[in-house]
Amino acid sequence: MGDMETKQTKWEELSISNDFLFGKVMQNPELCKELLQRILPDLNIERIEYPELQKSINMDMDARSVRLDVYVRDEKEVVYDIEMQVSHTKELPKRSRYYQSMIDLQLIDKGQLYDELKRSYVIFICPFDLYGKGRHIYTFENICKEDGSISMGDEAVKIFLNAKGTLDDVSDELKAFLDYVAGKKPKDAYVERLEEAVKEAKKNREWRHEYMTLLMRDQENVKKGEEMLAKLIILLSEDGRLSDVIKVSQDKEYRQELYVEYHII
Numbered sequence: 001m002g003d004m005e006t007k008q009t010k011w012e013e014l015s016i017s018n019d020f021l022f023g024k025v026m027q028n029p030e031l032c033k034e035l036l037q038r039i040l041p042d043l044n045i046e047r048i049e050y051p052e053l054q055k056s057i058n059m060d061m062d063a064r065s066v067r068l069d070v071y072v073r074d075e076k077e078v079v080y081d082i083e084m085q086v087s088h089t090k091e092l093p094k095r096s097r098y099y100q101s102m103i104d105l106q107l108i109d110k111g112q113l114y115d116e117l118k119r120s121y122v123i124f125i126c127p128f129d130l131y132g133k134g135r136h137i138y139t140f141e142n143i144c145k146e147d148g149s150i151s152m153g154d155e156a157v158k159i160f161l162n163a164k165g166t167l168d169d170v171s172d173e174l175k176a177f178l179d180y181v182a183g184k185k186p187k188d189a190y191v192e193r194l195e196e197a198v199k200e201a202k203k204n205r206e207w208r209h210e211y212m213t214l215l216m217r218d219q220e221n222v223k224k225g226e227e228m229l230a231k232l233i234i235l236l237s238e239d240g241r242l243s244d245v246i247k248v249s250q251d252k253e254y255r256q257e258l259y260v261e262y263h264i265i
Contacts, residue, residue: 011208016198017127017163017181020211022084023069024204025197032072034190036080038174039123039137039159048072048080068099079103079120084181088128096122096158104156119155127163127182136165136178228264229255235262 014021026032033048050072070082081099085092100122108117124130131138138160142152161174163182170178176187177194186192201207229248232255236245248255259265 011202011211014198014202014211015183016194017084017086017125017183019069019084019086020214021198021201022125024201024207025194026070026082028197029072031190031194031197032070032082035082035177036072036074038171038177038190039161040121041171041174043074043078045074048074071103073118077118079107079118080123081121082123083125085124085126088126088130092124092126092130092160093158096124096160100156100158117155119157121157121159123159123161125161125163125178125181129162129164130160134166136162136167136170136175138162228259232258232262232264 016022016025026035027050029048029050033045036045036048037043068081069084071080072082073079081103083099089095100120103120103122104117107120108114129135140158140160142154142156144150144152161178163178165175165178173188173190176191180186180191180194186195232248233245236242236248236258244254244258248258256265
């Protein structure tokens with residue numbers, strides 16, 4: 001789609017790489033199942049279902065809320081979280097770790113054995129190469145550092161897809177989907193169905209209203225963040241902490257620490 005979309009994109013201009021629209025299109029179980037099969041061709045997924053916690057995980061009042069784009073499980077109770085990730089943020093690997101931990105907490109009830117945790121996949125679809133090696137797909141599982149033949153056995157898998165890969169490392173079917181994410185025209189029947197689903201989704205007035213509401217909320221949060229940072233910079237300047245003024249503009253974690261220190265949050 002040329003320049004990849006952010007949430008500022010107008011509803012009429014959205015395409016599959018917008019996380020909101022992607023989540024709506026993937027509510028079609030056949031389209032979602034086919035995508036999972038293309039990403040994970042060794043699996044034989046007969047059917048998928050959408051658990052109740054599909055949209056948001058929030059463990060307690062102090063926890064960071066997690067909104068999942070697509071959260072499904074198959075007939076073997078294997079869990080899949082598929083995220084459309086447009087922004088190239090350096091924290092993406094650690095975010096995948098956080099998502100997986102939150103999903104695990106939802107999958108096991110108090111008193112249950114840890115062995116009852118099911119296999120889970122956290123999948124990020126990106127229009128950029130997170131690791132810079134030209135691959136279309138990077139799959140991570142926990143392996144013994146001293147002996148690569150030993151798997152940890154936690155059954156937690158993280159996958160990062162790169163729509164701009166250059167290597168011949170995936171099937172033609174998966175590449176057709178990734179090319180579509182990158183803005184190219186549909187090349188096979190499945191991607192053509194996705195394209196039609198995108199067009200139909202944009203006719204849904206309820207979804208359009210939901211998107212606009214989220215967009216306004218995002219804009220309000222950005223404005224609030226800018227106001228908080230401006231207040232912090234003034235307070236730091238008054239205290240003569242000029243080096244911290246520079247640091248808080250670059251370091252998000254340090255900025256949060258000083259927000260607390262100055263009772264801004």
